[in-house]
Amino acid sequence: MFALQEAFSMLHGGDQSVLDLATATGMPDSTVHRILQSGLSGGAIDQICRGKYRPGPTIIKIAMHAMAHVPSAATTQRLLTGLHDATGGAALLFALTPFGGLRRLCTDYAWGDLDPGELGVFAHPLVTHSRSLRTGASGRVILAHLPAPLQELVFAEELPADAAPGAIRDNDALAATLTQIRQSGYAVAQEEVVPGWDAIAAPVMWGDIAMGSVLLAKPKADMPADLSKLIEHTRDTARKLSALTAAPTSHI
Template sequence: MHSNAAGPRPGGTGHAERVFRVQRAFTDLGGSVHGPGELAERSGLDDSTVFRILQSGVYQGVFERVGRGRYRLGTGTAHLSLHALAHAPGDAAHTALEELREATGGGLVLLYMLAPFSGAHRQCIDMAVGDSDLAELGLSTREVLTVTRSLRTGASGRTILAYLPDAIQERVLAEPVPDGAGPGVYRDNDALLRSLADIRDQGHATGYQECMPGWNSCAAPVLWHDSIVGSTLLLKPADVIPEPPLAVIEATKTTAAKLSSYSSAPFPTP
């Protein structure tokens, strides 16, 4: 029987704290399905406590039983994430994108979020493009919505991928490079993995014609309670920024930090 294998943790020892430990153990371990024993060891709780939490969580939809003695996070967890997104200050988020575009002298600013129902992909949910016509700029709807779905493609995709568990990274690296990706896309997985380490170390990514020819980019992570939910992306023509200047990088990181702060924003009152 496991007992405090992960060492003492702050935050008290109440029932809610123990439930959160078990939930966090799933994400820390990676993969999708785990048994009570390994969850107990990771969470620092004894086997019987973890088993009771799992049994109760199955009833509440927080966990799902898979086969005999194996569990995974349930759809109730996704429901909580969607509820949080529904109460995020959307107008303020769009304003932040517009401010980034203005502060960096134009270009295109996009907000990507980790897509909840399409596997390990990202989805563009908002953008600030001024009076620009994407077609006139050489960008098609297919490129924005299809090529850029892959987390292995582009600064914004790699930024999200850098903060995901190893198991998801391995799944993404096993995917082919999307058709239509730019000449700067990472095709070598070892080089791609090294870029992810750099992103975590520096807090941003730069991209050179990765998603589309002729466009360079800078991206920074949007983190809610230390969990990656998306990334902010600034795109400019490659001849305008052959190398993203420090001011552009810092402005992008500042905007991503502002969006990250919305995780602690108060819920609206009736």
């Protein structure tokens, strides 16, 4: 069963035939068929039609249990508050959600004495909306660390109608940006989501997959010419969250 789960991952999910799974695992067709049939009753496997299978709801339940505990809400708030205190900017945590299409959702934030009323248009698109991974630093650092087939799904999306003028519209330019992000470990957005605001983001990783991102946002006028200290603070927060994701019993 573990080999079959890995095969579904290698084949990028979706509906797979017994032959496809047998080829991916190196197991005989009869063995693959027997394991698949044994997984139907407990919900580990769904049979879509004759000869086609996909991972079932039990697999999703296992993943949800694993993700719900790493890291804890108290820990994320403490780390985001630390990022805000060190930089004076708004610190936000985004999580990747595949339900209804790949999106990022703001799950926690810290902006101290900043007045959300004064943030106005900033708070609306960044906190209350599900946002395309095509736009903004927080979306692109997640997108850069997703498997190629998932990236292609995002490339095929239309750019959100309310995207700011600074958003990257060309897919070739977007792909080149993702390569730079993987090399540098962070992304910078200049008035890309909200006019008047710049942002820095770094990925929160679980293994080689980005589960979310940490975003530091400030008014463009407050961003220094040298971003190196802000980048390091943002990356350090993301690294700590990634370490907790990989080893939730550690204390950071």
